[in-house]
Amino acid sequence: MRECKNNINPISDLLLERTSLIQLILVAVFIGFSVSLIVSSITLLHGFRPVIGIIVGLIICLSTLLYIFTTILKNLKTSKIINGFIYYNNDKNILIDVPRYEYSSEINEFLQRAFIESKDLKYIWEREPLSVFNDEDYENVPRSSDLIIEATEYFILDRISMHMQSYFHGLNIKDKNIYTFTPEQIPDVLLKNRFFMVFSKSLNERADFAEAAIENDENEEWYLCISENGTMFKKFELFLPRKAKLRRVNKKAIEIQTNRFSMIITIDFDGTNTFIPHNFEKYYLRLNNIFEANLFNISIKLDIKFKFKSLFLPSGWVYYKWVDSLIETMEELISEENFLESINWKTTSTILQCTDPDCIPINRMEQNE
Incomplete structure (x- = not known):
């Protein structure tokens, strides 16, 4: 299986590999024909046993086929790991907002809005806070x-929905080859994500939106509504190629299945810390005490597996090329x-080290340690 590092275009790569495969097969046919002529001539030599030629020919043929199929199967799988982070205030039991970092900002907003409406979620957050990870002898994961995992999943699916709408809008959204999924059609995904249950619940069933529900025109669709006290309604629709499916693999993973490939999105958050460049907390987040915050890593893994038949399908790829731009979008977010890189931190850090005497260079910190 290939690990997609700098290359983030699995669909484009597959199509290029398919072209290379066709070229390889054509070359193999011509070489095989040439070899057959040579072998036929050799068998006419005095003393050559035909059985030996048959055995050697079969071994070469089978070895070549095995190599080709192994190469094909290896290239049908690819993966991409995206590592993000969240800052957590241990004393206040809240996430610290990171300006211009959309993932962190939206996860923080989801938590705060969900806690306003759901006392159960707020109770869990306060009863078993993330600060438990600081205890060396903790036995159970809080x-x-x-x-955090469910809020991240909601964030990813919400962004996939937005990405699909934008992508398919240029293809004519009413196309018969595109299907629209609503929350009622993917219950196994939504029922195990409490943020979906809170934010996607109908306006007519939520007290905070009673006035909006009364004023709502039956012919008018609401996509986003925020009440006076901060609770949120957000409509969810997911556009996918027809016959595609969205299912839950486990509490950390969901899968999008299509006729040509499947993509499993796995979210891993186990309290592992990550590294951020020195001086970031002090100068960018304006934290007076860097020890008041924990920096946690969150990992999103995308496993893409193409079906064997996809190598032989020449058309219709326009309905699937959204995968390439989706991976790029997930990385950006x-x-x-x-x-x-987007905030140009390397340059900023260099300027700070040159102008601010309180900004300690990395090598000096390492020497002091």
Whole structure:
């Protein structure tokens, strides 16, 4: 299986590999024909046993076929790991907002809005906070970590929905080859995500939106509504190629299945810390005490597996090329590396080290340690 590092275009790569495969097969046919002529001539030589030629020919043929199929199967799988981060205030039991980092900002907003409406979620967050990870002898993973995973899953699916709408809008959204999924059609995904249950619940069933529900025109669709006290309604629709499916693999993973490939999105959050460049907390987040915050890593893994038949389908790929741009979008929104590049932190850090005497260079910190 290929690990997609700098290359983030699995569909384009597959099509290129398919072209290369066709070229390889054509070359193999011509070489095989040439070899057959040579072998036929050799068998006419005095003393050559035909059985030996048959055995050697079969071995070469089978070895070649095995190599080709192994190469094909290996290239049908690819994966991409995106590492993001969240800052957590231990004393206040809240997430610290990171300006211009969309993933962190939206996860923080989801938690706060969900806590306003759901006392159960707020109870879990306060009863088993993320600060439990600081205890060296902790035995059970705090249930608040499940909320981070579910909020991240909601964030990803919400962004996939937005991405699909934008992508398919240019293809004519009423196309018969495109299907629209609503929350009622993917219950196994939504029922195990408490943020979906809170934010997607009908306006007519929520007290905070009673006035909006009364004023709502039956012919008018609401996509986003925020009440006076901060609770949120957000409509969810997911556009996918016809016959595609969205299912839950486990509490950390969901899968999108299509006729040509499947993509499993796995979210891993286990309290592992990550590294951020020195001086980031002090100068960018304005934290007076860097020890008041925990920096947690969150990992999103995308496993894409193409079906064998997809190699032989020449048309219809326009309905699936959204995967390439989706991976790129996920990196822009979540990746720690991309975020630091987007705010040009290396240059900023260099300027700070040259102008601010309180900004300690990395090598000096290492020497002091």
